[in-house]
Amino acid sequence: MTDHLTFADGAYNRHSERRVDDGFMDTLWSDPKTKVLLVGGEHVSADDNTLVWRSAAEVPEGDRLYLGTVDGTEHAAVMLERVPPPARALRSLATELGTAQARLAVHAVGVAQWHRTHPRCSRCGAATDVREGGHVRRCPQCGATHFPRTDPAVIMLITDDADRALLGRRPEWPEGRYSTLAGFVEPGESLEDAVRRETLEETDIEVGEVSYAASQPWPFPSSLMLGFFGRARTTEVTVDGTETTDARWFSREDVRVLTLSGELVLPGGVSISRWLIERWYGVPLTGSWG
Numbered sequence: 001m002t003d004h005l006t007f008a009d010g011a012y013n014r015h016s017e018r019r020v021d022d023g024f025m026d027t028l029w030s031d032p033k034t035k036v037l038l039v040g041g042e043h044v045s046a047d048d049n050t051l052v053w054r055s056a057a058e059v060p061e062g063d064r065l066y067l068g069t070v071d072g073t074e075h076a077a078v079m080l081e082r083v084p085p086p087a088r089a090l091r092s093l094a095t096e097l098g099t100a101q102a103r104l105a106v107h108a109v110g111v112a113q114w115h116r117t118h119p120r121c122s123r124c125g126a127a128t129d130v131r132e133g134g135h136v137r138r139c140p141q142c143g144a145t146h147f148p149r150t151d152p153a154v155i156m157l158i159t160d161d162a163d164r165a166l167l168g169r170r171p172e173w174p175e176g177r178y179s180t181l182a183g184f185v186e187p188g189e190s191l192e193d194a195v196r197r198e199t200l201e202e203t204d205i206e207v208g209e210v211s212y213a214a215s216q217p218w219p220f221p222s223s224l225m226l227g228f229f230g231r232a233r234t235t236e237v238t239v240d241g242t243e244t245t246d247a248r249w250f251s252r253e254d255v256r257v258l259t260l261s262g263e264l265v266l267p268g269g270v271s272i273s274r275w276l277i278e279r280w281y282g283v284p285l286t287g288s289w290g
């Protein structure tokens with residue numbers, strides 16, 4: 001089975017209680033053992049397939065972010081407009097990192113991207129200050145505090161009574177590429193209802209029972225993917241033609257034959273969509289669009 005859930009599995013210690021201590025970041029920065037990652041947008045300091053950590057004395061000035069402790073070593077990041085080389089986009093690097101390294105980098109990129117797009121107070125418009133180890137912005141004018149935003153999205157593998165899987169494709173994808181359905185959760189909506197609404201909107205399939213499977217942070221820029229299995233009440237597919245240009249029921253035999261022939265191309269090993277498909281299929285599949 002794929003290891004994408006290493007993004008979410010287990011935890012390094014984020015020590016969120018330390019963030020409220022105003023002197024903590026200075027203490028962290030004065031410790032030569034603290035490891036600091038450079039982060040800017042989706043990019044992190046990295047050489048080939050490895051994150052590049054520096055001591056606090058070696059990194060440029062910028063807003064500081066406390067990440068947490070791994071194996072007794074403190075890890076932090078400095079958030080820059082642009083990461084000087086060597087740097088890599090996390091999206092392409094994440095599959096190559098080990099568990100703890102991937103989790104640290106996902107944390108850093110997720111928070112850094114929020115800071116980049118939220119420099120001002122959404123209540124009064126004043127420029128805000130970074131506080132609490134980089135996890136809060138506070139407005140000096142009206143006193144409002146702002147927290148990093150996460151956008152919940154549901155992603156679902158829907159099966160019918162014959163245990164076939166419903167996979168769809170988007171208009172911009174290359175020929176043969178299919179994946180699980182997905183969509184953002186709306187305000188006031190339960191996750192289960194979001195699964196049913198998105199499936200109905202995209203394919204006209206009615207979904208009954210819905211069960212939670214797993215989640216995956218996807219900070220490009222700020223999604224949390226919530227994975228579900230759902231059971232269809234109907235089987236006649238009609239796509240919306242805009243978000244989804246085709247959707248079909250695939251048996252396991254269809255998937256086996258069509259992935260071998262290259263006519264069906266499934267999502268890559270790091271994605272929760274791949275994980276959901278393999279969980280349904282029963283064993284790991286070969287071939288993907290990476």
Ligand SMILES: [Zn+2]
Binds near residue numbers: 121122124125139141
């Ligand atoms: Zn304000």
